[in-house]
Amino acid sequence: MTELLPNISNKLDHVLAGLPMLLPELVLTATFLTGIGAGLFADRYWRHASFAVTTVGIVLAGVCSAWQLALPAVDNLLFGMATMDAFGRYARLLTAAVCLLFVLFAKANPGFNAHRKKTSDLYSILLAVHIGLNLMGVATNWLMVFVAIEMASIGSYLMVGYLAKEARQTEAAMKYVLFGSVCSAVMLYGLSFMYGFTGDLNFTSAAHIQGLEGTAPLLVATALLFVFTGIGFKLSFVPFHFWTPDVYQGASTPVTAFLSTAPKIAGIALLARIGYAWPADSNAFQYLHTLILVSAIVTMLLGNLAALRQTNVKRMMAYSSIGHTGFLMMAVLAYSSGEFAILLFYLAVYALMNMGVFMLADYIEARTGAVDVDEYRGLGKVLPAAFVSFVILLISLTGLPPTAGFVAKLLVFSAVFNNWQLTGNAGMLLLLIVGALTTVISLFYYFKVPLHAFLRQPEQERKTLPAHPIVVGLALLMAAAVLLLGIFPSWLMA
């Protein structure tokens, strides 16, 4: 400790020099504190106060991230805690967009509006989760990774359990919190070994790479498997997906929409960062990539096959998002450092599609009370705008032209194909085959929705209730965006 004292001003200078890079997070922290104050004192006089504070804060943080896109990449931020490159900045921007959509979605949700405590606390939790997700995408230190994952997880548990007005919701929250805590405890145990092998917590550092090379491969493999558990829980790939269907079905729909998009963006960014931190010929790299390859294949198959026999729309979408996680992992494998455009395009399109589908499912539930696919019988004529945009989003989720989902899948497939031709890796070919096969399988469950809505006759006339039109408006915008991005993908891929 004594030898640190003469350097203390240098160290403080380093910290201060790094802070401007974290401007979006600082804005979010300030918004978090203001939001709590607004919820406590200002909501009484103007009931939209905390909503307004949160929206402005997230937009401001997004603008800061967008402004920083032009800045050069900064390594070794805050003593190697984070690295601020274009990939992390884009992931941050995408997370901000998803958080903004969630705020609007929650504002219009009748369940949250009827709640005794309204939504002000939900917004504060959301901001904390947003900070956690931002840090997850840029972390290069195991401590930062763990803190970011826990920040995002603890907030997510609270969001799922926020309403707790039905037995189902509390059950979903309990399953989520228990499964999540076990996964993060296992991850922590794995991290303690990674630290023991290398003596360095920064996973991009030379000491870390050297330490992993000098350790018995079996030990490294076990520790990596433990670390993989924590990331697997956030991304919900097989075999860490058990919580997903229950939580997605039990949680209120805006929270489900959020959980199926934002943590995946940050989690995939983290996975890509860890996956390419080590040299390609090291044991750790080889082992991690085999692990990702196997889980990607199993995840795609299991997600899509299990979705076939679901009747509840939210549960079906849960399995569909598991299938898409497998696809994203395939994109991570095809990604080579620096060429992150395909991965980001897929993430952006996926976030748009999933947010849109859950918004429509919530709108349809609010209007007619239908939660199962069977109950959608004949509703296409009752709510034409909602169902037309629903069908567009589902076509895009399947990956058919002329939608953005098609372009995204095509880009991933061609990247994997190029990778296979370059390296001759049989695993890549297997990924390609499984990816194509599961795309066909997904057609069968996605098309249950238009089949029931447009082609089947209703058993009895359905009464419709009024609902907030902003949700369907947003979903229409998203369906239009998905179509436009399908025709002009260059708008996003500049």
Place this chain on the structure above:
Amino acid sequence: MITLTHFLVVGACLFSIGLYAVLARRNAILVLVGIELMINAAIVNLVAFSRYDKAFYGGQVFALFAIVLAAAAVAVALAIILNVYKFYKSVNPEDIRNLKD
């Protein structure tokens, strides 16, 4: 003489006991206790390894963060389990199964 191996063995025992408590699933509170044991196993490891990291003491700092985060997660989990008890009058995960395939 107590060596690094002793600490690692204690950690591994704690982790296994914790994992057993989690997998036995008798009671949600016991699952939480199991999780706590698993986190403590990792903390023992981190502090033991940190003895060899004289420059930064990264492991000890990590242990402090892990303790704080574990406490936060347990507080949230207990609140959620209390809500579950209100509806189900039970905290046995086997009884709480409205949501399934």
